[in-house]
Amino acid sequence: MEEIGFLGLGIMGKAMSMNLLRHGFKVTVWNRTLSRCDDLVKHGATIGETPAAVIKKCKYTIAMLSDPAAALSVVFDQHGVLEQICSGKGYIDMSTVDAETSSKISEAIAAKGGHFLEAPVSGSKKPAEDGQLVILAAGEKALYEAALPAFDVLGKKSFFLGHVGNGAKMKLVVNMIMGSMMNAFSEGLMLADKSGLNPQTLLDVLDLGAIANPMFKMKGPSMIQSSYPPAFPLKHQQKDMRLALALGDENSVPMPVAAAANEAFKKARSMGLGDLDFSAVHETVKSSKGSS
Numbered sequence: 001m002e003e004i005g006f007l008g009l010g011i012m013g014k015a016m017s018m019n020l021l022r023h024g025f026k027v028t029v030w031n032r033t034l035s036r037c038d039d040l041v042k043h044g045a046t047i048g049e050t051p052a053a054v055i056k057k058c059k060y061t062i063a064m065l066s067d068p069a070a071a072l073s074v075v076f077d078q079h080g081v082l083e084q085i086c087s088g089k090g091y092i093d094m095s096t097v098d099a100e101t102s103s104k105i106s107e108a109i110a111a112k113g114g115h116f117l118e119a120p121v122s123g124s125k126k127p128a129e130d131g132q133l134v135i136l137a138a139g140e141k142a143l144y145e146a147a148l149p150a151f152d153v154l155g156k157k158s159f160f161l162g163h164v165g166n167g168a169k170m171k172l173v174v175n176m177i178m179g180s181m182m183n184a185f186s187e188g189l190m191l192a193d194k195s196g197l198n199p200q201t202l203l204d205v206l207d208l209g210a211i212a213n214p215m216f217k218m219k220g221p222s223m224i225q226s227s228y229p230p231a232f233p234l235k236h237q238q239k240d241m242r243l244a245l246a247l248g249d250e251n252s253v254p255m256p257v258a259a260a261a262n263e264a265f266k267k268a269r270s271m272g273l274g275d276l277d278f279s280a281v282h283e284t285v286k287s288s289k290g291s292s
């Protein structure tokens with residue numbers, strides 16, 4: 001595969017672009033805070049001064065950005081993707097955004113003769129480092145097939161879900177379920193503790209039963225210690241809950257559990273916990289009245 005551009009070197013983007021470098025891909029990177037490129041340069045990456053410069057140099061460019069506003073800014077703003085995208089060049093946005101944002105980007109890129117694929121991912125920092133992501137792609141099938149050599153390095157499984165928007169929707173449904181589960185898990189840990197049970201024993205019981213899952217196993221011990229090192233920032237989970245609830249509105253789907261979970265994530269953000277891991281929502285349960 002030709003040289004790959006990579007825009008956005010946060011928790012996920014840094015891990016993913018490092019993985020591409022380790023597997024022999026030539027990678028040109030850009031990040032809004034340019035100093036974040038330094039580590040990648042030490043591992044063989046080249047720096048692009050702007051998103052447009054990266055697009056000009058590379059046949060394919062991946063983006064991994066915070067949210068819809070960031071994804072749109074990198075494409076539409078001065079020195080953005082649109083200034084250099086053209087026929088024969090592909091843009092693959094792996095950020096978690098809503099379908100409308102993906103469609104706006106897709107239409108603008110197509111109008112310039114470029115090619116677009118949305119490909120949000122399931123899996124957090126460690127699966128990104130280990131190339132074990134689940135890739136939820138939608139858009140131009142030919143670009144999906146061209147991207148497979150990179151996707152095979154980045155993930156353990158790739159899905160092609162049809163037209164643009166389906167990848168975004170699938171990702172938001174998955175994260176809505178995950179955010180709702182996290183709140184139930186947090187309340188369960190608190191209930192066990194406050195009713196005189198050992199929360200670690202609860203983790204052991206859960207891990208042997210029908211609801212055993214990697215998230216509980218990985219996050220539980222840290223939550224018991226009130227430790228929330230950011231693998232998936234809470235502010236992004238709350239963004240995903242907000243976008244998922246909007247998707248529910250569009251489709252007249254009642255989602256009272258997700259709405260309650262979103263309120264807890266919003267409360268956590270108001271407590272200044274947005275940059276911690278999304279499991280820090282546990283602090284909102286601990287801070288509730290009567291849980292001194």
Ligand SMILES: NC(=O)C1=CN([C@@H]2O[C@H](COP(=O)(O)OP(=O)(O)OC[C@H]3O[C@@H](n4cnc5c(N)ncnc54)[C@H](OP(=O)(O)O)[C@@H]3O)[C@@H](O)[C@H]2O)C=CC1
Pocket residue numbers: 007008009010011012013031032033034036064065066067069070073074094095096097121122123124125231232233236237
């Ligand atoms: N962390 C996780 O477990 C997972 C995250 N995701 C999704 O992946 C995306 C990235 O997540 P993650 O890496 O954790 O997030 P981070 O907050 O670690 O990184 C966000 C990236 O977006 C960039 N950015 C933010 N705002 C702008 C802007 N206005 N213009 C240009 N660049 C901007 C940041 O640049 P700068 O360094 O300058 O701030 C940084 O490169 C998000 O959509 C998230 O929902 C998906 C799966 C798992």
Ligand SMILES: O=CCCC(=O)O
Pocket residue numbers: 096121122123124175232
């Ligand atoms: O969007 C991030 C979700 C994190 C995960 O899938 O474990």
